[in-house]
Structures are given as structure tokens and as C-alpha cells.
Amino acid sequence: MVPKPVDGSPADEADLTRADSLAREIFSDIANKWALLIIEAVGEDTRRFTELRKQIDGISHKMLTQNLRMLERNGLVERHVHPTVPPRVDYTLTEPGRALRATVDGMCEWTRRHLGHIETARGRFGT
Numbered sequence: 001m002v003p004k005p006v007d008g009s010p011a012d013e014a015d016l017t018r019a020d021s022l023a024r025e026i027f028s029d030i031a032n033k034w035a036l037l038i039i040e041a042v043g044e045d046t047r048r049f050t051e052l053r054k055q056i057d058g059i060s061h062k063m064l065t066q067n068l069r070m071l072e073r074n075g076l077v078e079r080h081v082h083p084t085v086p087p088r089v090d091y092t093l094t095e096p097g098r099a100l101r102a103t104v105d106g107m108c109e110w111t112r113r114h115l116g117h118i119e120t121a122r123g124r125f126g127t
Contacts, residue, residue, distance in 0.1 A: 034067045
């Protein structure tokens with residue numbers, strides 16, 4: 001996943017092993033349908049929790065909360081709590097979150113472009 005060092009020194013190997021492990025952990029976190037949909041839904045704007053819940057069809061309160069926390073932990077989403085009654089919480093993408101969104105947008109475009117082919121292949125397969 002991560003390129004191997006040229007000189008092969010033990011310190012470089014340890015750094016690469018850590019980077020590879022972290023990459024796998026992050027990929028595992030974000031490679032679920034809810035995380036990708038949340039990233040897409042937040043987009044370039046600031047969104048309230050209730051807006052996200054309405055916009056993402058089928059997501060439960062619990063799943064939205066868990067995934068927003070995970071995205072925040074990974075530095076992809078920022079959470080802003082306003083001291084009002086009732087509390088207002090807004091979410092925005094960080095710079096790394098916006099960069100990931102560009103990749104998600106590319107995946108969505110790839111899906112739109114190849115949807116007919118995929119559906120035909122699935123039909124031949126019997127799915």
C-alpha cells in the first residue's frame with residue numbers, strides 16, 4: 001500500500017509499517033456507505049445534524065452520530081456546538097475531508113458513467 005524505502009533502514013521500515021497500518025484503519029472507517037454519504041451530504045456547506053438526517057435516506061440517529069464522531073476523530077469533519085437552547089450543532093468538512101469528497105465525487109461520476117454496463121453484467125450473472 002505504501003512504497004517501500006529505497007535504503008531499507010529499520011527506521012524507515014517502522015515508519016512505513018505504521019503508515020500502512022494507519023491507512024488500513026482509515027480505509028476501514030471511511031469505506032462504509034454511511035460515511036461516504038455523510039461526506040457527500042455535508043459537501044462545501046455547513047450542515048446541522050437534523051439536515052443531514054433528513055438528507056441521508058435511511059440513516060438512523062445512532063448511525064449518523066457514530067459516523068460523524070468517526071469522521072471527526074479522523075479529522076475529516078469539524079463539529080461546532082453553539083451555546084443555545086436547545087443546543088445547535090453544525091458540521092463542516094475539513095481540508096482533508098474536502099479532498100476526500102473530491103475522490104467520492106469521482107466515484108459517483110464513475111458509477112453514473114458505468115451504471116448501464118454494471119446493470120447488464122449483473123443481469124447476466126443473475127443478480
